[in-house]
Amino acid sequence: MSQYYTSVDHFVLVPAILLALFGCAVLLFDFLLFPEPRQRKYLVWFVALGLVFTGGALWRQQHFLSVQKIDSITAFGGTLTIDGFALFFNWIFLAASLIVALISYKYLETAGEHQGEIYGLILLANCGMFFLAAGTDLITLFIGLELMALCFYVMVGFLRGDRRSNEAAVKYLLLGAFSSGFLVYGFSVLYGLSGSTKLAAIRMALESRGASDPLVILALVTVSVGLLFKISAVPFHMWAPDAYEGAPTTVTAYLAAGSKAASFAFLMRMFMGPLAPSRELWEPLLAVVAVASMTVGNFAAITQSNVKRLLAYSSISHAGYILLGLIAGNDTGVQGVLVYVLVYVFMTMGAFLVVAALRRKEMLGEDLEDMAGLVHKSPGYAFLMLIFLLSLAGIPPTAGFIGKYFIFLSLIQTGHYVLAVIATLYVAVAIYYYFRIVRSMFISPLTDRAPAATSLGLKLALAVTGLMTLLIGIYPEPFLSLAQNSLLR
């Protein structure tokens, strides 16, 4: 390592540099160029520009990989790796950030908290996500995680005048810090065991130690606690309903989609990488966590009257489903995780977008009753929400079904029949509470006649999420082959 910053390093780092630069620039521009509050919406276009540039950088990396026919580019002496897996997730992050930026100005304006900082935070959180998907070193991963999490702590509490938002932020911050403590403790044990922070080196060290070493178990358990907290799996899910409910709905969408996707990328890197040798230990552990997540998520969702809380519990159960792909662990399972995360991001963001559209000046619009008769008032929103809910429930021909199908297939291929049957039966349970929303929208009479919010950004975002949810369901071929080429091996 004669050179500290080679051209390869630069090539790999460009997307992160762009995200960070644009993120900081947005903060600066906010008061330099757009001092008037109503001008702040121009920042959205600036964010979009930043994301497009980042997309260009990612595309160059993708192009380079396919032209050179290589699996990965490693940089900074093995701390960052750009492979199909990292790129796949980064595309998802970009899409999520773009959607959130598009819808935020209208929502926050209505809520009376339209500050320019939100756009900076979105970009910086995305920068953290980049490191979570591309990092192959404990320190890099941890910094990425904290960068993302810190941005989210602020964004969750963005509605300063709203007590729920403050409460959610504090709760999320305290529990998040606590779980990070566990994670770092686990990392220190891993470092102690292997003498390295590189994932590949740790893996070799753990392989030679054997799975039953008590220190390995200690590291596994503590790391798992940190990771499972981030994906809001049972029993570390307590923060999710409160944070989801209290946060501004657009941030909730970002939290549910972007943060969860990034955490899954991190989790996959860890469990498929350094922790892979102790699969026999964590497989039953994760199986219990997955079943518990599906159980708690699905049954707790049944009784919710707040749509955001309901979707929060549903996202807990989805975390359980995604974990099942990892438990199956074969190529179909990993592909299933990728496809499911992709699908999940679009459908869950879409659902939250519709909830965000119901926010009016004096109305939170988050209760199930606020959705009553939505089809009479805004048939477009109601039908889009129907598509998202069908997809969340896993009914063909929507995208959600394709995701679930891959998970089921991988479970059956690897002989996890009991898990497969449990997972399929919970589909029927999930139908019940998703259809409570459908019932409210389509069958209940209209009570609240004030029109739903609308804006160009919202329409664009809904068009993208709705189209993707249908497209992946009806013509999944390109997305499946993309995922197929992005497997983590």
Place this chain on the structure above:
Amino acid sequence: MILLNLCLALPAAAFLLLLLVPRSRPGWSRWSALAASLVIFAVSLALLAEFDGSNGGFQLETNIPWISAPSIRYHVGVDGMSLWLVLLTTFLTPVAVLISWRHIAARVKEFYAFLLLLELGLIGVFVALDLFLFYVFWEVSLVPMYFLIGIWGHERRIYAAVKFFLYTMAGSVLMLAAMIYLYNLAGTFDYGLLMADLVSGRMQLGARQESLLFLAFFVAFAIKVPLVPFHTWLPDAHVEAPTAGSVILASVMLKMGCYGLIRFCLPLFPTASRGNAPWIVLLAIVGIIYGALVAMVQPNMKKLVAYSSVSHLGFVVLGVFSFTQLGLDGAVYQMLNHGISTGALFMLVGYMYERRHSLEISAYGGVATPAPMLASVFMITSLASLGLPSLNNFVGEFLVLQGAAQANFTWAVFAAIGVILSACYLLWLYQRTFLGEASDEVKSHMFDLVPREWAATLPMIVLMVWMGVAAQTFLPSIGAANARILDRMQQGVVMDVKNTMPARGTEVARAR
């Protein structure tokens, strides 16, 4: 071949088209739905011309890849059984449009849009020859029916709609698991390839394996049929559904279950089918008698007809699990008969409801005086439904009983009780509603059939007679299709693999 694809593409196109019709013009929605459904019916009639009835295999096939990585194909085709079910669907959809003309006054556009989406799902179920595709259509048909019941139904509609949805879903998710299990063994969802693998012994199922798979499929279909004791969703759904919903539900949706039994359970799992036949037949006979007895004591006309469906569909299941040519032919024919005659009964009850706004039998009496034509039509339909010779149900029931007698004479004896009971409850219903002294309310509310109602009713009556006296129009092609399935059950010919073998999913090999 193009025609069959049109049968799927046109309802989808019509659904999208209806979404574009302005909400403020309910008349446009009605007329465009009627026109679309008539065009679809005409196209499906043209299928008959291309179809070779003497061939029992699949015809008019299209087989193109849909998803390559887990090998899923858009494979559709019809045989002598599914062809008639497709025609039944396309025939009843314009009828359903007509009978909803006045009945549905609110949210007209959405109603017809959902009706056409439902048609797409139903046709898809009957023509899909890829298990995955079958499942997709199976689910597609659920959602519009949920809305038809939930939005336009009667007082307890939400309860009924949710119950309907959850019952069907609970059964079908296990069927999905079983389908994926089969895929994992064979590397294909294709019906023809699966069958070829099973027949040639390339894929062998252990006894336990086969019986679990059979049960997963069977429960999904039994809930849909519905077979006692899975029937409790049916009376609720029927009573609460609007007339058109009841008609489609009884006439076509219940046939999805019967169709699935014949198409998938029997040929895919012949040993398990035989092994489980005794208790299934027992349930079928219990259903025949129980359904009839419960129908007899119903004070609500729609509930009465709903329970009569439980009874009639018991015959279908009995015929299927007699494993005889006659029994199977009778079962398929009975599926069509039930579609026509019970559909007509629901339609007529719907006409009465539109006039008197009550489903209670006690609210009627002497209706024949103010509405003689309605009374005659109701009489003919009742006679058809109770199995009067020269009308349609007689042929089906006779064949089923004959088939059952060939398999086990005691079965036929008990099942025949159902025929007698059906005469009791239907004629008693007729007596209580149409005969006797007409009250003032009945006189003031009831009027005779109007031309639009005639337009929906007359074709049904014609079909009842036609299917009763000219069963030869239908039976040869049904028989040819059933003969194949029975052959397979006796480990006979390789089912229909005449088209080139499509590539199997390669990822299965890699996954292991």
